């Protein structure tokens with residue numbers, strides 16, 4: 556009787572469910588809309604139906620458990636999501652216990668960026684490394700820390716909020732959703748790139764960006780930068796500098812061998828990475844004295860699914 560585990564990636568837009576062999580082979584994957592507007596009971600039903608659809612393909616096999624990556628703060632011991640801006644209906648609800656009861660199997664909740672870091676360690680760019688950090692550059696910036704092969708959780712499960720490392724301490728620095736200002740997330744996320752581009756447009760500094768004033772996305776800023784627009788290029792340089800500051804803090808703190816970046820913004824790697832690497836070298840004696848690697852993650856948006864399944868193995 557073959558064993559398998561289920562990984563779930565619960566996003567604000569889509570729910571994805573995949574089955575995995577313990578060796579790491581993904582067997583199949585489904586994706587359904589989360590439809591959070593329909594309320595909590597509907598969402599719990601969507602999750603259980605999605606999982607049952609996948610387990611239905613494995614009758615006669617042994618399910619080892621279900622891992623679920625969730626965007627938000629999780630109290631690990633209680634299996635409760637305390638804060639999730641994308642899934643407000645699930646806050647302070649005993650989600651793990653409810654799902655265990657309905658599905659009659661072990662369920663583990665994990666922060667989505669932590670799950671992605673674990674996925675990269677298991678089957679991605681972190682294979683063969685026991686200690687790594689993953690930064691996920693998206694709407695915000697998430698972080699996951701793998702130490703000794705395990706997710707570093709802190710005492711409640713909230714460790715790894717690396718998007719809120721301070722990189723701009725000046726008065727008037729950009730406000731962050733966390734309540735602070737000048738966080739890495741305000742300088743190096745996709746949202747930050749769009750904000751900085753709009754600032755350039757409003758100041759009348761970038762004719763290239765101004766042509767796209769109605770529909771600025773990080774991909775548009777990248778295109779304009781590739782056309783040679785100096786202001787658009789400087790946005791990616793600011794992003795690189797902020798990432799370099801954040802990475803040097805992490806390298807100086809952990810002395811891990813590997814630091815990974817993931818997210819859609821990585822297509823602009825050639826524009827921000829040179830500045831990022833230069834800044835990191837400048838600020839980290841540890842980096843200059845070692846063969847520490849800063850690299851792209853490999854699993855893309857599947858990392859969280861891999862990591863969620865790995866939680867139960």
Ligand SMILES: [Zn+2]
Nearest residue numbers: 719731733738
């Ligand atoms: Zn913040």
